[in-house]
Amino acid sequence: MKISSDGIKFLNDVDVVPNNIYVHHTKIEERLPIHVHTKHQLSYVEGGVAFLNTPTNSYFLPARHFVWVPAGMQHNVELRSPVVMVRNLYFPSDLFPKNHKLRKMGIYPVTNLVMEMIMYTEQWKGGFNEKDIEVYEFLLALRNVLMAVSRVPLPVVLPTTKNESLLLVLRYIHENIEAPLKLNDLAKRFGMSSRSLSRLFRQHIDTSFLQYVKLTRVIKSMEMLLETNMSISEIAYACGYSNVAAFSNVFMQMAKRRPADFRKENIKISH
Template sequence: MPTQKALSFLEKVNKYPKATYIYHSKIEERLLMHSHNKHQLTYVEGGAVYLKTKDNSYFLPARHFVWIPAGMEHFIELKSSISMIRNIYIPPPILNSNDFFATMGIYPAPNLILEMILFTEHWSGNIFEKEKNKYQYIRTLGNVIAEMSKNPLPVVLPTTTNERLRPILEHIHLQVDQPLLLKNIAKLFGFSSRSLSRLFRTDLDISFLQYVKLARIIHSMEKLLQTQMSISEIAYASGYNSPATFSNTFYNLVKVRPVDFRKANREISG
């Protein structure tokens, strides 16, 4: 069950269905899996963050925002300390009709969207329709985001409640810099190669090799944004035998080279 603190926070978000609720903080509310009656726009400054849903785990890099549709169950997991988390909860009726709003996604935050989010940094709590300027501003922000955000970040890891599979996934993440062969992992956890391969396909709808590839790339994204390591060092730390192979794999999944991803998304703390 959620804590009383979590319940009180969700009650604040849901209390006035037609009002936008704004919450900027250096500490994210520690909510369990939950949903609310408003769309959620979240932008995190600094730190490594994952968004967890019932089916997937999403890495939220710097200079990206996440859009969570109203009613979608989720929770946010912080992987390191953060500078600031900015949450804007928008009631669906105030936005234009657009398929964008019904789908969860992580998108780059170009300067216009980032500046519009940061403009709200001194706003807090509910914004009602009678506050016409602020109310219209939030409506415009939502509609601008829908028009500008066309290409969500494609790197998504499926999650599972399967008790036989969860320790294997944990092992992959802990040993991501090491060779991870299906036959070795299967033997370590008491499976045949065929049965473990089948388990990944049936439970996660993904192959073992694809899961390892995604885990390596997400690990590398964290290193690119959170450390001063060189591209070569990150390649080896993420389990690749050569920087060229790492760069090509990264490009195939993320559609930019690792060096360009770092350059575009790195947030230098003051």
């Protein structure tokens, strides 16, 4: 993947000064390759649909949530629709206790206070440390708030793989999510036994065929809940459910809230 000189400079600048807290906001998020930082990263996407990709998983980023990427984790952020702004903050890893949950990857709701503090950083760009007293103290205060309010991460993760045979199956599932998807039918379509296909899922993404389909349908429904005016029932049918109750129950199981509540809590700022 070709990256602009600005993209390369930004990736390098984040880690140049180890004790800097680095601030980077952009209206156009360049599609960066999978990369890694020595600092923890907070990314908040205003509007639109985004995913955090790692070599093994894809994490859906709903509106009004931020993603926390721990230092040393390979990742990139993929935007699936136009966005208003991508806000990134990078914190030196030693600013967080070794046993704190923000030492691990997570997607967390953005409280009103966190939202206001992130927005306030819009006036800054680049790295800041103890010499920049006012800015640095504010960013440390934001760190303290994040540590206090980041309690329960969003539990929706879509595993991925580099296995070419399984990738074809996964792509078919994504492109036909509204259709009945059965293990036997897909195994036959891709020229293998049901047992072999089931084994591929277990070996390469450590989940079952049924669980993967459920996750894909819930994530697709999350996109529709945030990006369309479709009714809950229309979204249920578009994601392969024959009735709203079944859809709502699976959504509740995966996202720990009902579809209507998820839409209400995460309605885009621009609406």
